[in-house]
Amino acid sequence: MSDRERAAWSGPEGAQAFASVVAATDWLLGYPFVLRALAERIGAGHVLVDYGCGPGTVAAHAGRVLGARVLGVDTSPQMLELARAAGSAVAEYHLVEDGRAVGLADGCADAVMCNHVLASLPTEEALLSVFGEVRRLLRPGGLFVLLATDPACAGTEYASLRIGEPGALYGPGERVTVRLLRTDGTWQEMPNHAWPVDVLPPLLERAGFTGIAQHHPTVAEALLVADPDLARSRPWSAERAAPPLVVTTARAR
Numbered sequence: 001m002s003d004r005e006r007a008a009w010s011g012p013e014g015a016q017a018f019a020s021v022v023a024a025t026d027w028l029l030g031y032p033f034v035l036r037a038l039a040e041r042i043g044a045g046h047v048l049v050d051y052g053c054g055p056g057t058v059a060a061h062a063g064r065v066l067g068a069r070v071l072g073v074d075t076s077p078q079m080l081e082l083a084r085a086a087g088s089a090v091a092e093y094h095l096v097e098d099g100r101a102v103g104l105a106d107g108c109a110d111a112v113m114c115n116h117v118l119a120s121l122p123t124e125e126a127l128l129s130v131f132g133e134v135r136r137l138l139r140p141g142g143l144f145v146l147l148a149t150d151p152a153c154a155g156t157e158y159a160s161l162r163i164g165e166p167g168a169l170y171g172p173g174e175r176v177t178v179r180l181l182r183t184d185g186t187w188q189e190m191p192n193h194a195w196p197v198d199v200l201p202p203l204l205e206r207a208g209f210t211g212i213a214q215h216h217p218t219v220a221e222a223l224l225v226a227d228p229d230l231a232r233s234r235p236w237s238a239e240r241a242a243p244p245l246v247v248t249t250a251r252a253r
Helices: 003-009 011-019 024-029 031-039 057-066 077-085 124-137 197-206 219-225 237-241
Strands: 047-051 069-074 092-097 109-115 138-149 161-163 175-181 187-193 209-215 245-252
Touching: 024 031, 024 219, 024 237, 024 245, 031 057, 031 109, 031 138, 031 219, 031 245, 047 057, 047 124, 057 069, 057 109, 069 077, 077 092, 109 124, 124 138, 124 197, 138 197, 197 209, 197 245, 219 237
Parallel strands: 047 069, 047 109, 069 092, 109 138
Antiparallel strands: 138 245, 161 175, 175 187, 209 245
């Protein structure tokens, strides 16, 4: 990972910048569908790991909605500091060092969610490393739910998201700039890596997963799943025309 990529979200300033992202498109077409997939398999008494939890916002929401015991893990100490300071009901936070979640045993989780982590990974080997660690954390048959942007939607102006440049085609691991709307109305540029959605299933199979399925949530579906006030807050014209997020589910062998 280059110095520029590290600087995007790492360190105190990067962590604060990430925490101020609006993420309206994600809260419409992403996170509610991740939680819906999880709710079909886990609930009270189960353990959910949020791999790449960032400041813990989604982890805390998952704990409230699902009633599960949520463990947040991340490679950034500053992100974990923000998450702990929020004082949410997330049970524990663990640092990922050398690709391993410190202090978490093999098979400790009934489910793992991983939201927008792949875009920071430059190679297939890096993806396989993350998938392998997720597989280690999951008990056999445990559920993995993965949320990612679809680089095929490059150039479209979504409510809180821009992926790459109009007309551009991005291959696996290629650099792509993602722009995210912040609460002050400015746009945060993030140097990412593109991972076409059809690349993910074979890599998951190599990492020890089966029963892999992918879904592009639509605005019509979101009207029944997402927060009603958010769903009514804007027309979501771009999101209706070309839904930009994909939810991938898989089970640990």
